[in-house]
Amino acid sequence: MALLEVKNLHVSYGSINALRGINFEVNEGEIVTLIGANGAGKSTTMNTIMGLLRPKMGEILYQGEDISHEDSSTIVKHGITLAPEGRLIFPRMTVLENLQMGAYTVSKEVMKENMEESFKLFPVLKERLSQIAGTLSGGEQQMLAVARALMSKSKLLMLDEPSLGLAPLLIREIFDLIKRINQIGTTILLVEQNARMALNISDRGYVLETGIIRLSGKGSDLAKDPKVVAAYLGNLD
Amino acid sequence: MFFQQLVNGLTIGSTYALVTIGFNLVYGVLELTNFAHSSFYMLGAYLTVFSMTWLLGRVTPLGFFIGLGISIVITGLLGALMDKASLEPIRKRNGAPITALLTTVGVQTIINNSILLIFGTESKPFPDVFQLGKVYVGDTVIQIFQIIIFVVAILLMLGLSYLVYRTKIGNAMRAISQNATAAKLMGINVNTVITITFLIGSAVAAISGAMMGTYYQKIDTLMGASVGLKSISSAVLGGMGSLPGAMFGGFIIGIVETMFAAYVGSGFRDAIAFIIMFVVLLIKPSGLLGVKIETKV
Numbered sequence: 001m002a003l004l005e006v007k008n009l010h011v012s013y014g015s016i017n018a019l020r021g022i023n024f025e026v027n028e029g030e031i032v033t034l035i036g037a038n039g040a041g042k043s044t045t046m047n048t049i050m051g052l053l054r055p056k057m058g059e060i061l062y063q064g065e066d067i068s069h070e071d072s073s074t075i076v077k078h079g080i081t082l083a084p085e086g087r088l089i090f091p092r093m094t095v096l097e098n099l100q101m102g103a104y105t106v107s108k109e110v111m112k113e114n115m116e117e118s119f120k121l122f123p124v125l126k127e128r129l130s131q132i133a134g135t136l137s138g139g140e141q142q143m144l145a146v147a148r149a150l151m152s153k154s155k156l157l158m159l160d161e162p163s164l165g166l167a168p169l170l171i172r173e174i175f176d177l178i179k180r181i182n183q184i185g186t187t188i189l190l191v192e193q194n195a196r197m198a199l200n201i202s203d204r205g206y207v208l209e210t211g212i213i214r215l216s217g218k219g220s221d222l223a224k225d226p227k228v229v230a231a232y233l234g235n236l237d
Numbered sequence: 238m239f240f241q242q243l244v245n246g247l248t249i250g251s252t253y254a255l256v257t258i259g260f261n262l263v264y265g266v267l268e269l270t271n272f273a274h275s276s277f278y279m280l281g282a283y284l285t286v287f288s289m290t291w292l293l294g295r296v297t298p299l300g301f302f303i304g305l306g307i308s309i310v311i312t313g314l315l316g317a318l319m320d321k322a323s324l325e326p327i328r329k330r331n332g333a334p335i336t337a338l339l340t341t342v343g344v345q346t347i348i349n350n351s352i353l354l355i356f357g358t359e360s361k362p363f364p365d366v367f368q369l370g371k372v373y374v375g376d377t378v379i380q381i382f383q384i385i386i387f388v389v390a391i392l393l394m395l396g397l398s399y400l401v402y403r404t405k406i407g408n409a410m411r412a413i414s415q416n417a418t419a420a421k422l423m424g425i426n427v428n429t430v431i432t433i434t435f436l437i438g439s440a441v442a443a444i445s446g447a448m449m450g451t452y453y454q455k456i457d458t459l460m461g462a463s464v465g466l467k468s469i470s471s472a473v474l475g476g477m478g479s480l481p482g483a484m485f486g487g488f489i490i491g492i493v494e495t496m497f498a499a500y501v502g503s504g505f506r507d508a509i510a511f512i513i514m515f516v517v518l519l520i521k522p523s524g525l526l527g528v529k530i531e532t533k534v
Contacts, residue, residue, distance in 0.1 A: 050422065051421075052418065052421065052422075071426065072421040072422060072424070073421065073424045073425060073426040073427075076422070076423065076424030077424055081422065082422050084418070084419070084422060088416055088418060088419040088422070089416075089419065090411070090412055090415040090416055090419060091415060091416075092411075092415055093411065093412075093415065097408070100408065101408060101412050101420075101423045101425075102423060104405075104408075104409070104423045104424050104425055105423075105424035148423075149422075152423075152424065
């Protein structure tokens with residue numbers, strides 16, 4: 001059984017159909033990437049899984065249970081977290097307080113453990129614990145958003161554009177981190193503009209186009225697929 | 238004379254502070270100006286005196302505290318009900334902030350008119366069950382109860398600050414105020430936390446109402462309206478959403494108003510709060526202790 005299974009999911013904003021019946025699954029331990037142009041429905045998919053949007057039709061099965069009508073707060077308790085696009089940190093709280101908010105649903109002991117683990121992954125955050133989060137640089141805010149999403153020890157971590165707006169060196173660092181987070185046992189669903197790097201670290205990928213899944217396959221195969229290369233990756237030759 | 242005015246001003250200021258603290262608690266979380274807040278203050282006073290004299294028939298300190306307890310519970314629950322019944326549906330439909338604002342004006346009218354209907358238009362005596370007497374410092378007379386009001390204002394400010402900055406529910410409140418979507422993603426049940434904020438804010442307003450009733454020894458159906466407008470000026474002066482700001486704003490408005498009435502003329506005293514508010518908005522729009530909210534684009 002897949003950890004997460006999305007079946008025939010339809011989501012609309014008023015009369016605009018953002019998702020028109022998508023199907024995909026994420027197995028335990030995998031990194032799965034959704035790629036697609038702006039407006040393809042990638043973020044909509046994640047926000048709907050998270051309970052921020054309500055589907056018009058379809059099912060979202062998490063460990064076999066339909067969560068498509070549950071509240072975000074309940075979904076977090078099930079073990080799914082989202083590091084949303086545009087960071088969405090708490091700007092007037094310190095780095096430490098932001099991380100504590102990430103551990104809102106778990107006990108203090110678990111929080112301490114997770115905090116130690118986060119510091120191993122993000123040593124820069126440990127140096128800035130008492131800094132007000134809104135004054136961090138863009139890259140640091142991004143790391144904080146990812147670290148905060150890891151604080152509840154979720155089974156499934158969804159990352160929406162984690163490399164958005166970062167310098168090339170930092171992008172590499174973020175992707176290395178994603179691989180390491182996956183290796184310590186977290187299943188990852190990734191949405192990325194940076195399709196080439198995302199597909200290279202992914203087990204599988206799906207290509208979304210205006211609310212429909214056009215292609216799917218192994219990450220490395222998709223990265224070589226001529227249609228994907230032409231549409232999303234560009235030709236380097 | 239000067240110190241006497243200072244004492245009186247601090248007492249009135251404490252009233253404003255007590256009401257503004259609850260008002261700012263709600264504003265801090267929702268950025269919503271809750272016009273109904275002063276009505277909960279008035280309701281708290283009416284419910285306390287009603288429970289004490291008519292329900293229990295005990296005009297004693299014990300009767301006062303039981304009556305106050307009943308009043309706190311009912312007023313708090315009505316505050317929570319206000320959010321559940323009238324504001325939560327607006328949030329769920331992503332209504333405009335102005336809709337929520339007008340709703341609070343509507344709730345204010347409902348509460349005020351209900352009080353008129355149930356308790357009548359004439360002012361009601363509010364027996365002072367404590368009879369604590371007074372102390373003389375030089376030629377300044379200080380009623381013991383004035384000191385108590387002042388101390389209660391400070392204790393409530395400290396208590397609520399502890400709640401907001403040191404407890405789990407307080408962290409959730411601050412998270413919601415900074416980014417409600419991100420707060421949801423942390424697993425916070427945003428609607429429940431907001432309802433609890435209204436419950437606490439209204440309960441605190443009930444305490445203020447009962448204290449003021451005891452101090453003036455009468456209550457009337459206009460007590461909410463006058464204090465409500467002053468508490469909004471206090472909030473603007475101290476800093477919208479700031480709990481220490483609410484206290485200092487209230488003290489300053491109360492003192493300036495009293496001094497103005499004593500040395501310049503009493504006809505203008507109600508206007509002075511608003512003149513202060515205008516000046517603050519021109520010079521320091523975020524208020525004395527307010528935080529300037531910078532949005533990174």
